[in-house]
């Protein structure tokens with residue numbers, strides 16, 4: 001297999017599905033951590049083909065979904081200050097904070113909000129609007145952070161003064177440890193995120209095997225990648241021999257990506273971070289080091305987070321913890337749809353509610 005089309009080919013997926021049928025010898029539950037996995041599983045229609053007894057639940061790996069309402073409130077407040085412009089990736093534009101307010105609302109009321117395709121585009125904005133402070137909303141996991149670190153480094157080296165970052169960056173696996181410490185969460189295996197693992201290495205999940213006896217397999221994102229990872233998980237669980245396996249060797253190594261890790265460590269340091277639905281989790285985020293404090297908007301503008309209100313009736317918190325499916329939410333498909341989202345899990349293109357709504361079971 002060399003090209004993406006092959007990984008989506010039904011004739012190649014069929015033998016993998018048959019092998020998965022054989023490998024599932026008892027009921028088990030797997031959490032897919034990454035939002036890209038969630039969307040690929042739904043888009044391919046795989047759920048309806050999975051063997052009886054194999055239950056998939058989504059986890060907290062959609063970066064937009066886990067961005068807390070208090071962070072959204074804070075960036076809206078920054079957007080409404082004099083001489084500021086917010087730069088962000090497009091999928092954050094409609095994410096609701098308190099009172100269902102979003103940057104889209106702020107923009108319609110005159111705030112300057114620019115959607116960018118790369119953090120580096122923010123530096124272009126900084127040159128274009130020298131009288132404004134360009135604030136980049138940093139959201140994402142280890143896959144995104146090296147690009148933001150490189151942008152801060154470039155701003156530092158080029159002495160671009162009117163640029164800063166609001167870092168809400170998060171890391172794996174601390175949220176998984178927080179979830180697994182909750183006895184209510186009953187899972188037997190983890191489909192580990194391929195993109196994040198490309199940076200942190202498959203070995204980063206070893207503590208989950210050691211502490212929770214959890215079967216862990218790193219998987220890619222095409223249907224055949226996911227089926228292969230599920231086969232390995234089923235075999236481990238059938239044998240009762242939890243370990244880490246890597247089913248995404250064309251991208252992921254056992255060890256971390258040293259170059260990316262070094263760049264991130266130069267700019268960022270670990271910090272406690274608030275997650276939507278999961279609350280404050282120790283050392284689960286990244287803050288900008290004092291050496292680069294000039295690029296940390298929380299220090300530059302003395303920003304303090306305030307308690308926020310979640311959208312009334314929204315069950316995103318329980319869905320992100322793998323405890324409920326979107327259909328358990330009374331608003332699903334009625335008041336909450338992709339055209340009129342109430343919670344972040346319906347806004348994001350990787351959100352579980354959006355996937356359920358678009359593709360169904």
Ligand code: SF4
Pocket residue numbers: 313314315316319326329330331332333336337341342343344345346347353
């Ligand atoms: S359907 Fe909408 S309101 Fe319900 S949990 Fe999902 S995002 Fe929240």
